[in-house]
Amino acid sequence: MVFSPVGALIGEPHNAVLAQATCLAYLAASLALLQWTRGAKASLPEQALIGAGVDVVVATLAVHALPTAGPGVALMLLVNLGAASLFLPLRLGLFTACFAALALLAEYVWSQVHESGAQRPLAEILMFTVSFFAMVTLTHLLGRRLRESQALAERRGQEAENLAGINELIIRRMRTGVLMVDDGRRVRMANEAALRLFGDASDSLEGRTLAELSPELGARLERWLQGGALDDTPLLHGPEQLEIQPRFARLLTEGDTVLVFLDDASLVARRAESLTLSAMGRFSASLAHEIRNPLAAISYSVQLLEESPDLPESDRRLVQIIHQQCQRTNGIVESVLGLARRERAVTEQFDLVAFVRRFVDEFQQLVPTENGALRSAGRERPLQGMFDRRHLHQVLTVLVQNAINYGRMPGESARVTIAVAEREGRPAIEVNDRGPGIPEAVVPQLGRPFFTTSEHGTGLGLYIARELCRANGASLDYVAVPGGGACFRILFSGRNPLLS
Known part of the structure; x- marks a missing residue:
């Protein structure tokens, strides 16, 4: 310049x-x-x-x-x-x-x-x-x-990033399912619990509509957005009919982004059942003494009556039946107490075919023929299995009694069959009936404590039977029968070659 x-x-x-x-x-x-x-x-x-x-x-x-x-x-x-x-x-x-x-x-x-x-x-x-x-x-x-x-801004930014990571980790690991749904009702974020509820944990739910995942859940969200009323009834979802309790909350006061919280009501129910069973176990332990005393008195009196020379021969068989039922009732009490204390079952290897035949003979003497017919079927050759004899007798009693009570068509007597077979290379006992079968909606609830469809049932029979099977290394499963009726299968553990 x-x-x-x-x-x-x-x-x-x-x-x-x-x-x-x-x-x-x-x-x-x-x-x-x-x-x-x-x-x-x-x-x-x-x-x-x-x-x-x-x-x-x-x-x-x-x-x-x-x-x-x-x-x-x-x-x-x-x-x-x-x-x-x-x-x-x-x-x-x-x-x-x-x-x-x-x-x-x-x-x-x-x-x-x-x-x-x-x-x-x-x-x-x-x-x-x-x-x-x-x-x-x-x-x-x-x-x-x-x-x-x-x-300071960098430190605050790092702390905010760390807090965001911690919050995301907490949300991801929450047992409550969490979905973030935008104004288009599409999922933008889902934690691990929500992935388990709606499918495989490896699948991604992001981008899918809520109505696609669950039409009922999408309809409830629409009703909540329109009127703000929340339906408190559990939602049944999936093939297992899981009970889900949905809750909704807006992410921002003026925005349309919604957080959907999915509580597994069945998990809460199982916890309540566990607490109830624990309380029942403590109660049964205190009640065992009161039950055993009358049983001991009845059993002792029956033994004295059986030794009496004046007892007619026709009544002697009735006395034997009373004595057997006292022993069986005492065994049931011992099994329930053992289940409450989680005692180890005393398993032994024995012939399942001979055991089933004896069980059928004993049961036929106790149950009148007009109530139902029970017969054994399946293979004739011996088949060895590992189980506690008392537990297996109790499990079969529960299954056969249920089949006689509920496995009959209207106006007909029950026809129950116990078959010994070999399934998947393992010994098995199947209890079949020719009744109306079990509805699909009820099948997932089978074996849950206190679940029963009868007004007079306790809902503990199948639960105790399944737990006794687990204690013996076996499994008890319901098998659908295409031609009608119901089948409960006890699948034993594999054979022990050292005991063969």
């Missing part, structure tokens, strides 16, 4: 050659510093310190070459020193301010001594000196506050 047509506004240069040389040298130094900052591994404070030093030298030469532009050059130097002090420690920033003040003072002294024609007031130099120190101090404090604010 000095050598352009507008240079007259700035004034004539005192030393044109020096002004041109300073401009060219400053340009070359700027390019060299730019190249150096790109390729060198110097720190930012080092770059700022060297750049400020170059600015001071160039500004001093420019003030000497252009005395009329001196105040403007000093002001530009003031800005450069303030910018450099943002990245420098305070003592280095004060050093650059001192260096700039000494350089301007040296130029003033040189001009006064060697070039008496230059007229510049000393107050101007002093004013810029104070300005240099003030600017450096203020910008350093500002830079420190900015760096502290940035560090």
Whole structure:
């Protein structure tokens, strides 16, 4: 600008050659510093310190070459020193301010001594000196506050990110299913519990509509959004007919994004059942003494009555039946107590075919023929199985009694068959009836304690039978019969070759 047509506004240069040389040298130094900052591994404070030093030298030469532009050059130097002090420690920033003040003072002294024609007031130099120190101090404090604010923001951001990760982990691992549904009723987020409720945990629910996952759940959400009323009845979902208790909450007060909480009501029910069974186990332990005393008295009296010579032969068989039933009742009490105490079953290997035949003979003597017919079927050859004899007798009694009570068509007597077979290479006993069968909606509930479809049932028979099978390493399962009726299969553990 000095050598352009507008240079007259700035004034004539005192030393044109020096002004041109300073401009060219400053340009070359700027390019060299730019190249150096790109390729060198110097720190930012080092770059700022060297750049400020170059600015001071160039500004001093420019003030000497252009005395009329001196105040403007000093002001530009003031800005450069303030910018450099943002990245420098305070003592280095004060050093650059001192260096700039000494350089301007040296130029003033040189001009006064060697070039008496230059007229510049000393107050101007002093004013810029104070300005240099003030600017450096203020910008350093500002830079420190900015760096502290940035560090605090980074820490807060890291803490917020950690909290977000913890919250996401908590939501993912919650036993309550959580779905985030947008205004289009599409799932945007689902935790692991929700994935287990609606399918394989490896599948993704994101992008699928809520009505696609569960039409009833989607309809309940629409009704809740329209009227705000929440249906408290459990929702049956999936082939296992899981009981799900849905709850809804808006993510934002004014938004349409909804959080859907899915509580597994069946899990709560199982916990309640576990507490009930635990209480029942403690109760049965205290009641065992009261039950055993009458049983012992009846059994002892029957034994004395059986030894009486005056007892008719026709009544002697009835006395034997009473004695057998006392022993069986005592065995049932022992089994329930053992189940409550989780005692180990005393398993032994025996012939299942012979055991079933004896069981059928004994049961036929106790149950009138008009109530139902029981017969054995299946293979004739012996088949060895591992089980506790008392437990197996109790399990078969429960299954056969249920088949006689519920496995009959209206107006007909029950026809029950116990068959010994080999399934999947393992011994098995199957109890079949020719009744109406079990509805599909009831099948998932079979074996749950206190679940019964009868007004007079306790809902503990199948549960105790299944637990006794588990205690013996076997399984008790319901098998659907295509031609009608019901089949309960006891699948024993594999054969022990050491006992064969």
